[in-house]
Amino acid sequence: MLTTRPRGTSDILPGEVEKWQYVEECFRRLCREYGYAEIRTPIFEHTELFNRGVGDATDIVEKEMYTFRDRSDRSLSLRPEGTAAAARAYLESNLNAGPQPVKLFYTGPMFRYDRPQAGRYRQFHQVGVEVFGSPRPAVDAEVIAMAMDFCGRLGLKLELHLNSVGCPDCRPVLREKLTAYFRAHQNDLCADCLRRLASNPLRALDCKVPRCRELAKNAPTSLDCLCGSCAAHFQDVQKYLKALGIDYVVDRYLVRGLDYYTKTAFEMMAPGIGAQSSVGGGGRYDNLVETIGGPPTPGIGYAIGLERLLLAMQEQGSELPGRDRPDVFLASVDDTLESEALQLLQTLRQKGLAADKDYLGRSLKAQMKYAGKTGAPAVVILGKEELARGMIILKDMTTGAQKEVPAAELAEEIGKLRRKGSTS
RNA sequence: GUGGAUGUAGCUCAGUUGGUCAGAGCACCAGGUUGUGGCCCUGGGGGUCGUGGGUUCGAGUCCCAUCUUCCACCCCA
Structure with missing residues (x-):
């Protein structure tokens, strides 16, 4: 329990x-x-x-x-x-x-x-x-x-x-007419309806029992009264x-x-x-x-x-949204870049992007796999060499293409991929 | 409240007349050598067989009870 x-x-x-x-x-x-x-x-x-x-x-x-x-x-x-x-x-x-x-x-x-x-x-x-x-x-x-x-x-x-x-x-008019009508046919009513006859004859009108339905067809209803x-x-x-x-x-x-x-x-x-x-x-x-x-x-x-x-x-096959997906997933080639990764993640979020990263210390390959499952249209990859040059790798997950982008232009570039992803 | 059906790994299901029956697929995790997803291959974790009793030398497999879910009634959203 x-x-x-x-x-x-x-x-x-x-x-x-x-x-x-x-x-x-x-x-x-x-x-x-x-x-x-x-x-x-x-x-x-x-x-x-x-x-x-x-x-x-x-x-x-x-x-x-x-x-x-x-x-x-x-x-x-x-x-x-x-x-x-x-x-x-x-x-x-x-x-x-x-x-x-x-x-x-x-x-x-x-x-x-x-x-x-x-x-x-x-x-x-x-x-x-x-x-x-x-x-x-x-x-x-x-x-x-x-x-x-x-x-x-x-x-x-x-x-x-x-x-x-x-x-x-x-209401009283209907109730009276209805009671009179059903009472005249009470031999044909189901047990439930007999009970309803006393408590609330209105309910007998929508009984599901075939026989009662037949009776209800000719019964007086509220519209008649x-x-x-x-x-x-x-x-x-x-x-x-x-x-x-x-x-x-x-x-x-x-x-x-x-x-x-x-x-x-x-x-x-x-x-x-x-x-x-x-x-x-x-x-x-x-x-x-x-x-x-x-x-x-x-x-x-x-x-x-x-x-x-x-x-x-x-x-009826109406359209319904699926699971929410992030705009971008952040992966890093090794965990010595954790501080930089956290900083970049915060920056992206403060620019209004839905961004997430790995928190299990997984391999780059596993991070990529996970990123794919989140459905993020873009992945940012932090690499040591690129970082030294002030560059960050941005991968388009729908095409698989990737390029290096200056850190300052990153958010804007991700935005492009996001819009592309949302219209396709 | 009444009647009927159902219940095996996260999911969909196999499991002969009770005796290796605890399995498959998918999912999950990890690998397939140097920093990269979606396909493929390999390996791994995971189930008190809804729960509690009972019958039996022995029960996922039989009996009883209970719970859940589903279907119908009642009624309503």
Whole structure:
């Protein structure tokens, strides 16, 4: 156990981590362009926040939270998602007193105690955004467009599923209709759905059992019960998406698992990455802020799972960076030149070059071999005779050609090789 | 939480009906004579055969338990 990581977690090692950085950088740039500012919240919160914010009856709260008591007997939980904490911070720091809307983004690890499988881990990573303070459908459109833009920039083609789950005014209507409908067919329902019928009939809509699916096809859905304002809102969102040229399918069986969702719900699906095909999703949560004790405040957001995003990118053959390589590697013909080597290395680095050298006292041959493996486009070789003349050997690793360069011109010459290497 | 599969060197895998079975390729390291990589040749290091029990004269090979990973369900990112 000492040398094994906890179940469902992973080490992101060099070679892999560059891909993460690439995706995260892309997201940051995107957020900047869309006007979202970063917020960093704690990785754990009072358990109560999630109970209230995410919902007591959800699977997340019921059986997936990492909950513990600290030394002062407070019940704390590792965050299972990012929205509740963002809403809490919005209230706690009185961001609701400033200019509205407030547009935030976050990145970081989330934790859910669940059985791991492809695309599902106990510690996973999300990037996400939240907008507080605007009820207008144009915001819904922006948020969805942004999420799709992000995936598009990464070379991904995803299916956008769109639905409206209504508001507290239309929910009871749906619930009633749905319960009546399923009750009339309860002999055909699976055991799970019978249970759902009592707890949350909405969930029966996306049951995977074939027979239930058949039933669900004709069942009333939230779209059949939208109140006037929800229906208009949904129409507007679609109108704006069309104006933006964003393809989507209305998926009336799309039910988001978290209690706080209202009106717009959407999900981005990537077939081909296993059963967990949802790369990201989100929606409107006009009641969340109020639920956790704030003033009525509309909100909308989404979260994207980075593990799944990367899976989908690999599946679809998107370009991802490989391991970072130095600009230049420094080798010396023998270790009596160690001082000179260290000096030169520092000089190169201070000129902005990524430079490295051998630290095992290896032979020149072994140093060259190692240099080749680092992928450095240039190698600088310190030779005694050349050094005496103020010259340094510079080798172009892609052609194998080498020449002597005056020490003063070295950095510039390396720069040329670096540019050549990066464009080829 | 439920069901199924998996687990041999860093990686991909061989290992007959339990008795030289602890191996191969790749990777790693060092050499192939004087101060130079990518090909080739030679040699070397490295594994309590996931872990813990049990059966047996003897188990990587059989049994049980446990852990991991994978697949599906549940649910979600």
